[in-house]
Amino acid sequence: MKDKENPNQDQNKIINKNVSTIRKYVPIDVMNSGHKIEVSHREARIWDKRDRCPYCNLDVTNFSRHLFRKHPQEESVAKIEEISKGNPRRKQMIELLRKQGNFSLYSENIIRPVQRLSSTNFKDDLTFLPCTYCKGLYRKTSLSRHAKICVFNNKNKSTVRRYPSEAQTLLAFTESRKPFLDQLRLKNEVFQTMHADRISLISKGDPIICQYGDDYLKKHKRPHIKNLVSNKMREMGRLLIHLKDVYNIQSILETLKPQHFDKVVSAARITAGYCELTKQFRAPSLASHYHTNLLAICSTATTLLLKQNPILPVKNYSETLKDVDNFRTLVKSNWKFEMGSLAIKDLTEKHALTPQILPVTEDVVLFNNHCYKIADESANHLQNNLENIDAFKTLSETILALTISLNRKRVGDVQYIKLESYQSTTQKTVDCLGVLTECEKALTSHFKRIITIGKGSKPVPILFPKKIQGYIEVMLKCRNSTTFIPKENPFLFALVGSISRWIDASRVLKKYAISSGAKNPETITSSRLRKQIATFLQILSLSEAEMEQMATFMGHTKKTHEEFYRLPQELYQTSKIAKLLLTMMNKGISKQDQGKTINELDIALNTWETNEAEVTQSGAVMSPETEGNDPVSSNTKNDETEVSLNMDLHLPEKTKYVGKEKRTRGTWTSKQKQILLKYFKNQINNKVTPRKSDCLKFKEKNLEVFEEKTWLQIKVFVYNSFKNTK
Incomplete structure (x- = not known):
């Protein structure tokens, strides 16, 4: 008898020894949430795992036997007993209750995964999320694979779904928060589109951030607005993460106190990537967003406090309202000094130094x-x-x-x-x-x-x-x-x-x-x-x-x-502004140039570098009485030059403007002068330059005589007719 009992005794000693060492909660930071993962330090396979009973909240070693002995009166257990032994459905129903019981430990900051970890496969980035159908906790990397084959998944499996996002939403909908979140549109429209990471989990877990996102969603009707709402919520979630990690501030409501204003500024600088030495931000636009976001968050918190919403853990509503109002005052008055103005200056400088490249x-x-x-x-x-x-x-x-x-x-x-x-x-x-x-x-x-x-x-x-x-x-x-x-x-x-x-x-x-x-x-x-x-x-x-x-x-x-939507600044300044500066440097603005636009200023851009004297001479505008000269040949040539320069930015290389062909100047006949002076008599007497439409209308009526003349030549001829008269 002793020989038969000895193996059992040795085995019991091994089991008792391992039970005392295995049943430990090893702290592993799961998305920095403070949860502990239940693991095993076993060297061999031992049947020591315990499961939480969903009815009596006790950890038991034999889960199915415990159900049938202790809770046969429960409706779910009674239905399982009606199923014959050996039927796969019986095992599936027991497994469902097992997973639901272990999932309830999540509210106690304990994670009991379906596949228990050993000490040999610890990782810093472990993330466990529940299946929305069976409540089993799986690694984030394997959750989608399980959810697609989960026997309790009765939805259309061909539809693209984001199972990790749905799992995070399930974690956010605790029993105390469920009535509040059920009335928000975020549940069906935004939560499932958010990427399943720590930022989203923090955002979904804070009631003020959720209400802020829902208020923003109500103001718009286009379908893509849910992406913008998700971004707004994640911006505040990133801020709250740094407040938690650095200052141990656990919620937005706790943040909205005047004594925490400097901490919020510091956390916002960390989030936006502020460098104290260079006075620059990695994301200056995000830094400027926080001013608007915080004011909106204050308004949302005020609304919930005035309604005395039970979702907020507040005892003295009047005192909390006063804190929120004072915090809003600090944001309005001091944010620009702390980082608002620096962020706008940094953003403006980066835009100015970034060249604007358009497609060719x-x-x-x-x-x-x-x-x-x-x-x-x-x-x-x-x-x-x-x-x-x-x-x-x-x-x-x-x-x-x-x-x-x-x-x-x-x-x-x-x-x-x-x-x-x-x-x-x-x-x-x-x-x-x-x-x-x-x-x-x-x-x-x-x-x-x-x-x-x-x-x-x-x-x-x-x-x-x-x-x-x-x-x-x-x-x-x-x-x-x-x-x-x-x-x-x-x-x-x-x-x-x-x-x-x-x-x-x-x-x-x-x-x-x-x-x-x-x-x-x-x-x-x-x-x-x-x-x-x-x-x-x-x-x-x-x-x-x-x-x-x-x-x-x-x-x-x-x-x-x-x-x-104008010409790029570098192109405008190196063509038109440079032309104005050269004119002022070489010959100044004379009486002849009064009333002209930059396009009408006369300067030979192709010769100014080689012969400054020629540039000055080419600026003379010919009088309409001078026979045999074209008063606008230079203007027309310059106008074509500007068009070529403007087009040069967009044309392919083989068609880019290379040089300028020489043009022979036209002449004004006596008949042309007579017709022009008679038609534009009123404009000449009143010293009014005709518009383009007037010149085109005149040319259309006298097409045979002025077929070779452009509207710009006609316009400058009329202008030169009265510019020297007193």
Whole structure:
């Protein structure tokens, strides 16, 4: 008997010895949250793991036996007993209760993962998140893999889901916070889009940050606003992380006290990457954002305190309100001294020192040809096989890229186009077609125009040529015949497998700009394409009405167009401003130059370096009475020079302006002078320079006599006729 008992006794000693050493909580920082992970220091496999009972909150070694002996009256346990032994469903239901019980330990800052760790595989970046279906705690790296095969996952598994983000949301919805968070739109619209890291977890766990994000969400209606709300919440989450790590401040409400203002400034400087030596920020825009964000956070906290919302752990509401109000006063008055002004100066300096590089025409042509080629190939593949999902994705992306390139719109104006907006038809005004030329009439039938809602809820027109319309027909045919895009997705450029997402236009432009072989692919962005067309518009001489129509098409006001879409400063200053300075240096501003614009100033840019004397002589403006001289030949030549200089920034190298050809000066005949002086008699008497439209109208009436003269020559002739008269 002793020989038979000895092995059991030795085994019991080993088990008891290991139980005393194994049952330890080893502190591992999980996203710096202070949770402890239960691990084992075992050397061999030992059945010593304990599980938390969800009914009596006790740790037991044999979980299933404990359920059937101690809790047979529970509804879930009774249902399990009805299932025959050996049935896989019985084991699955027991496992579900086991995971739910162990998940309840998370509120006690204890993590009991499904697969227990050993001391040999510790890592500093361990992150455990629960499965939203069975509540089992898994590593973040393996959570998605488990969630897809979880037996309790009864949702559509083909839909793109962000399981780590959903798991974080589950952690944020504790029993005490669930009623508060259930009434927020953030739960379904924003939380699942946030990246699952410590910043998001901190943001979701603070009620004031959540209410701040929900208030911001209520002010807007466009679908992409949830990305902006996520960024706003993460900005405050990053600030709170540094306050926790450095000053042990655990919540935003605790932050909003006047005695903590200096700590908030210090944490904001750390977040924005402030360097005390250089007085510069790594992210100056973030530093300037915090001023606005903190004021909004104060308003949100005041609203919750006035409502005495139980989500806030406050005993004295009046005292807390006073602290928040004083903190707001400090932010308003002192933030500019602490870091606001420095951040704006740093941002301005960095913008000034960053050269503005616009795309050249050669790169844009390469980009468009490349996209058209890929679109043709993808459309052909889809016509042969509608189930080709790769061709469908490629065709959707190239259509999006070509639409942005043609219309020069913001990426948001195009990528958010609704399918309903594209399919709606608008009736053209037939009565106005009579005023159009034959070419313009042909263009109205070649392009399809739709209206979408752009920035600031303003209507933005989008044009689709015949070729792109054909691509879209193929794309929609494939979309209607397959399940690539769920029927619920309302966007024309919908993301495959998503019920509410769209294709990221910025990523698409970057992708095809690189693959097109462009010399400077980084310049092919929507903002720079918009600035390029605005630069070309300045070379043309558009009327006020034409400029206003163009600004409306671009999606902004005429004032915005004039302020932000001008010639690049370096080009303007090295051409026009330099021309003015040279004129002042060489001959000064004389009576003859009074009333002129910079474009009309007369200076030979091709000779000023080699012969300063010639520059001075070329500045003389000829009198209309001087026979055999062209009073505007120099002006016309200079005007063409400026156009060439302006165009030089955008043309490919083989077509860049190299030099200037010599022009023979024209002559003014007596007949031409007589007609001009008679027609512009009133302007000459009143000393008023005629406008371009007046000169063009005059030339049209006397085309036979003035066919070789430009409107600018006519204008300068009239000006020279009265400039020397007293």
